Amino acid sequence: MKPILDIRHMSVFFTQYDRGLRRRRLPVIRDLTLTVEPGQIVAVVGASGSGKSLLAHAVLGLLPGNSHLEGEILYDGGPLTGSRAAALRGKEISLIPQGVTYLDPYMKVGDQLCRGKKDAKTLERCRAVLERYGLGWDCAGLYPFELSGGMARRILIAAAVLDEPRLIVADEPTPGLDARAAERILGHFRELAQGGAGMLFITHDLELALTVADKVEVFYAGETIEEASAEDFQSPGRLRHPFTKALKRAMPSGAFEPIPGAQPYPGAVTAGCPFAGQCPRCRERCRQEEIPFQNVRGGRVRCLYPEEERR
């Protein structure tokens, strides 16, 4: 099927002033290739601060002014330029933002949902969408500060799906929601996907992501280090990259064991594998060579020594 979103070799750089007038270019996303097909839910998981939200903002054309984008983003076959993104976002492409600060604090949430329109049809649609997420109509008369975390989250989701978009970029839609509400929302995402929408589901909650995703992209320090199917996570022996294994081991329902160290800062690693500092199996070659994104066992991995399959 023709992908609805096709990102090819995208890199994002930030220009920062280091000291005085010395400028430097920080690579925050490097060589990212990713496709979303209609009806597909692609989960993006990975380290905090690895550029997952930036990916969302890049797709919507919302990157800040000091950023620079290389490579291509194709939406529905055509390049997604800044002006095209601006015309499509909120209509065909919609974002479920990460923070509840994206709500206007001075406007009642009902008015924000309806975008100021007051005709009967819009009101009816807003009422229906609120109901769908288990919020009453009385909620529409509240200001954002009067909502609980989970309620604000559901308002953000309701606002994003109101116009039945074709591509949804969900940036961490589930924290603050209890298991039942989260399941309900994921069920609704599935419905939207079955209706032909493509979805990029950015999350930390691996457990939850695995219940709906068709494909999982694992991010680390601005790179996709592994592309795996949801089934690969069911048997840990099938995962390919040591960081993906570490994620799996750190699940609270699993071993709950962290690995030492932290993700390097953008620009801190200039050569070799960014995971080298935390990798238990790092060798000399890893720190020097460019790491290719290679096909291994039906998925892809960016590692010179991918894990062997064990049963």
Place this chain on the structure above:
Amino acid sequence: MTLEARHVTFYYKGKKKGPVLDRFSLQVEAGERVGLKAPSGRGKTTLCRLLAGYEQPNQGEILLDGRPLRDCGSVCPVQMIWQHPETALDPLLRLGDTLAETGGLEERLKKALHIEEGWLSRFPSELSGGELQRFCLARALRPEVRFLLCDEISAMLDLVTQAQIWQFLLAEAEERSLGLLVVSHDDSLLARVCTRIVELPFPSWRIF
């Protein structure tokens, strides 16, 4: 030491619907890790705000060792870590200036939570959610602090960082015999870190 909510009733002003908490009681002992669990909108965050002294209960009392919370000197020994770190910091202050209001950070904490020196000259909007949360955690762990109220503190962190933070926090709580109240929707996390789990009762009226 004991942190106690005794028969606390609380309702937000202007809402005629009924109390968020109705004669609710809870005790957290030093060294204990209590998990708090309830569907969203039930009042978990409200309970934390009450326990930390941000709100006063309409009836009932919040007691620390049998004494009201507000008699506890300049630094409140009960600290709350918020669900959304980006709203818990002044957006117009650099992190270093925020820190200057409460005194510095211990080197040990900086190292354990991977807090870089460079962050202090940045604004909150320049750091990621996970970084801000680690900063907020370090800020809350002052030596005077006896109780930490953790309101979904790791929901925005990746699993490896979540495990790192919790292993650190558990060790810290063990060593300093801190009492923790842990709010989370993640049942497996609560089962992992808590010594007991409390569920907020269904209110006599429906919130939403």
